[in-house]
Amino acid sequence: MRRVILSKAGPDGPRRDNNMRPSIIKWTLISLCVLFIVIMLILPLATVIVYALRQGWETFRDAVLDEYAVKALKLTLLSAVLAVSVNTFFGLFASWAITKFHFRGKQILTTLIDIPFSISPVIGGLVFILIFGRIGWAYPFLTAHGVKIVFAVPGIVLATIFVTFPFVSRELIPLMQSQGKEEEEAAALMGASGFHIYRKITLPHIKWGLLYGVILCSARAIGEFGAVSVVSGHLRGKTNTLPLHVEILFNEFNLTAACAVSSILVFLAVVILILRNIAEFRVKKETR
Amino acid sequence: MFSIKRGQSSSIIPGFGLSIGITLTMLSLLVLIPLLSVLLTLSGTTFEVFWKTVTDTQIIATYKVTFSCALAASLVNLIFGIMLAWVLVRYEFPCKRILDGLIELPFALPTAVAGITLTTLYSDKGWIGSLFDKIGVKISYTTTGITIAMIFIGIPFIVRCIQPVLEKLDRQYEEAAFVLGASRPRTFFKVILPEIVPAALSGFGLAFARCIGEYGSVVFIAGNIPYKTQITPLIIMNKLEQFNYAAATSVALVMIIFAFVILFLINSLQSWISRIARG
Numbered sequence: 001m002r003r004v005i006l007s008k009a010g011p012d013g014p015r016r017d018n019n020m021r022p023s024i025i026k027w028t029l030i031s032l033c034v035l036f037i038v039i040m041l042i043l044p045l046a047t048v049i050v051y052a053l054r055q056g057w058e059t060f061r062d063a064v065l066d067e068y069a070v071k072a073l074k075l076t077l078l079s080a081v082l083a084v085s086v087n088t089f090f091g092l093f094a095s096w097a098i099t100k101f102h103f104r105g106k107q108i109l110t111t112l113i114d115i116p117f118s119i120s121p122v123i124g125g126l127v128f129i130l131i132f133g134r135i136g137w138a139y140p141f142l143t144a145h146g147v148k149i150v151f152a153v154p155g156i157v158l159a160t161i162f163v164t165f166p167f168v169s170r171e172l173i174p175l176m177q178s179q180g181k182e183e184e185e186a187a188a189l190m191g192a193s194g195f196h197i198y199r200k201i202t203l204p205h206i207k208w209g210l211l212y213g214v215i216l217c218s219a220r221a222i223g224e225f226g227a228v229s230v231v232s233g234h235l236r237g238k239t240n241t242l243p244l245h246v247e248i249l250f251n252e253f254n255l256t257a258a259c260a261v262s263s264i265l266v267f268l269a270v271v272i273l274i275l276r277n278i279a280e281f282r283v284k285k286e287t288r
Numbered sequence: 289m290f291s292i293k294r295g296q297s298s299s300i301i302p303g304f305g306l307s308i309g310i311t312l313t314m315l316s317l318l319v320l321i322p323l324l325s326v327l328l329t330l331s332g333t334t335f336e337v338f339w340k341t342v343t344d345t346q347i348i349a350t351y352k353v354t355f356s357c358a359l360a361a362s363l364v365n366l367i368f369g370i371m372l373a374w375v376l377v378r379y380e381f382p383c384k385r386i387l388d389g390l391i392e393l394p395f396a397l398p399t400a401v402a403g404i405t406l407t408t409l410y411s412d413k414g415w416i417g418s419l420f421d422k423i424g425v426k427i428s429y430t431t432t433g434i435t436i437a438m439i440f441i442g443i444p445f446i447v448r449c450i451q452p453v454l455e456k457l458d459r460q461y462e463e464a465a466f467v468l469g470a471s472r473p474r475t476f477f478k479v480i481l482p483e484i485v486p487a488a489l490s491g492f493g494l495a496f497a498r499c500i501g502e503y504g505s506v507v508f509i510a511g512n513i514p515y516k517t518q519i520t521p522l523i524i525m526n527k528l529e530q531f532n533y534a535a536a537t538s539v540a541l542v543m544i545i546f547a548f549v550i551l552f553l554i555n556s557l558q559s560w561i562s563r564i565a566r567g
Contacts, residue, residue: 025472026379033375034387036368040440041393043415044405051408090314097307101299109311115319118494118547120501122521123540126528127322130329135533137328161318184301194302216395223398225504226521230528243400243504250404250508259408262401269396276396277389 048266051259063249063260071237072245073264075153079228079241080221083160084168087217088210091168095206096198098169099176100184110173116165124162125230128155151233156241159227164220171213172206175283179205208282215279219272223265326544329537341538350520357431357519358499361438362446366492369446370484376447377454391448394441399504406437407509429511434519437506442495449491450484457483482565486558493554497547 053060063069094113098106116124131138132149142149149155187197203210225243232239234248242265249258330338341347376388394402410417410427417427427433457480465475503521510517520543527536 029371029375030379030381033368033372036372037387037390039416040436040443041390044402044409044440045393045397047405047409047415048401086314086318090311090318093307093310094315096303097311100301101304101308103304103308109315112315112320115323118497118501118551120503120521120524120540120543120547122501122503122524123326123543126524126536126540127325129528130325130533130537131322133533135329136325158318162322165319181301185299188300188302194306197301198303219396223396223401223504225398225400225403226502229503230525243398246398246400246404247508255404255408258404262398262404265398265401269393269398269401272396273389273392276392277385 045266048259048262051255052263053260055256059256060260060263063257064264066257068236068240069242069245069261069264072240072242072261075156075240076222076242079153079157079160080218082157083164083221084214084217086161087164088168088214090165091172091213092210094169095172095176096202098173100181113169114166116162117170121163121224121226122230124227125159127162128158128231150231151235152239155231156228156239159231160221160224163224163227164217167217167220168210168213171209171216175206175209176202208279208285212276212279212283215272215276219269219276222268323544326537326541329533330541333534333538337534338538338541341535342542346514346518347520347523347539349515350518350523353431353434353517354500354520357434357438358496361435361442361499362492362496364435364439365442365446365495366488369443369491370450370488372443372447373450373454373484377451392444395444399441399502400508402440402505403437403508406433406440406505410436410509428509429513429517431517433509433511434506434517437509438499438502441502441505442499445495445498446488446491449487449494453484453487454480486561486565489554489558489561493550497550500546500550501543 052063098110129150130136132142132155133139136150138149147154149158183201184197187201192200223243224241225247228241229244229247232241232244234240234244236245236248240248242261246258246261246265249255249261372391376384376391407428408414410420410433412418412421412426412428414428420427425432427436461479462475465479466472470478501521503519503525506519507522510519510522512518512522520539524536524539524543527533527539
């Protein structure tokens with residue numbers, strides 16, 4: 001109401017009101033947001049780097065090239081590659097089934113796929129202990145055949161798969177839904193085989209979305225801590241992933257080494273963020 | 289259950305059997321059967337034992353800590369999330385792309401790394417912690433610390449839910465409200481806010497569920513003092529270390545139920561709001 005009266009008061013009134021206040025609001029909001037991001041996100045990143053290098057380059061190098069740190073890095077990458085491959089395989093088939101066909105129970109299926117998203121990673125590790133651990137129903141069979149899953153590498157891979165299960169399919173399903181299925185139907189009518197349709201029509205349309213999902217999935221798989229911590233058994237050099245190695249160093253009050261090893265993970269995270277931004281930019285193009 | 293609807297079999301695209309088969313097999317083997325093992329393990333315990341385990345005073349205290357901190361963190365994130373989404377969509381300013389890219393850092397950064405850096409930063413010797421230490425406020429190893437760690441991991445959820453909605457929002461309505469004489473705050477609360485509420489709610493729900501289950505980034509800064517700063521996922525961890533599988537599984541079941549209830553509530557609230565919005 002006030003503004004209506006103002007506009008009657010004179011031609012300058014509303015225009016000044018329009019230009020002055022928004023810019024104050026705008027810059028207040030921007031500075032609040034920047035402050036929030038600096039305190040919550042940038043300062044923690046800076047802390048890692050500064051603490052990692054505070055005892056000099058030599059200590060940093062020793063911590064990063066430490067035998068156990070290198071082994072942990074290898075295990076982390078191995079389990080991440082395996083988990084991402086399995087979940088990508090799943091994501092490709094699940095998104096095809098869900099977006100190209102009508103069937104009963106579709107809603108339930110998508111809800112079930114998203115379960116690992118909403119429950120604690122610690123539970124993601126616990127469930128495998130309950131199956132393959134000493135009290136698990138698969139334990140007698142496994143010991144009879146000399147297979148070790150829990151407190152060994154397979155358990156770590158399984159827990160990582162569980163926690164990152166929905167990542168790829170979640171990216172692909174909305175994207176493929178928005179693109180419809182007319183082109184695939186046309187190709188099928190003309191007699192193209194399923195594999196041919198997928199390779200020539202679907203895949204080119206979703207490749208950036210797929211990459212985006214794979215990137216998110218890798219990020220989570222590399223950094224997974226809770227689930228892996230439950231099933232790992234913390235054997236140095238054998239079942240220790242990089243995040244678990246960071247935990248051990250931190251608990252030994254070796255903050256510099258912990259931050260030095262963390263900086264490898266920070267580096268990976270930043271690379272992932274940059275790739276993610278490129279992929280996201282391309283996904284927006286794909287949707288259009 | 290998962291058969292093609294009759295009359296809808298117009299689908300000539302091949303591969304339904306293969307893709308649904310692989311989907312269901314992998315989902316069952318990797319997610320559903322492992323989850324059912326929680327129920328299977330508990331099938332031997334009576335309800336009384338289960339109830340006694342999960343209502344132990346120390347465990348009740350962890351529910352309170354986890355819930356109150358997750359709620360506080362998600363509310364802070366709700367406010368800053370709306371603000372960040374607004375700033376990122378509506379304003380142009382230098383370094384905007386970097387700010388936008390950084391939002392996802394909590395997704396990309398391993399939780400253990402986030403945990404130890406936040407602990408260091410907010411401890412009485414850290415850059416921020418030492419400032420607060422001078423006025424006698426401790427952050428690391430208190431519930432404030434837990435809340436801060438939960439704010440950290442929750443940031444991307446709400447921003448990324450609201451951003452696309454704001455981008456699609458037609459500015460005509462705002463302009464109309466403005467021309468008709470609504471003040472800026474009124475335009476925001478009456479025209480823009482109702483549009484973003486469903487998205488904000490689903491972001492809030494996702495962030496809240498994630499905060500409740502979060503372990504890596506919270507466990508370091510929490511300090512894990514019984515009755516004061518222990519979180520529920522830690523209890524599962526402790527019980528497992530004591531080889532008390534039944535207790536660990538009982539607490540896990542409670543957490544799974546909580547997670548489902550939260551998702552259900554948020555979903556119902558969302559559909560209720562969109563029903564009201566439609567009239």
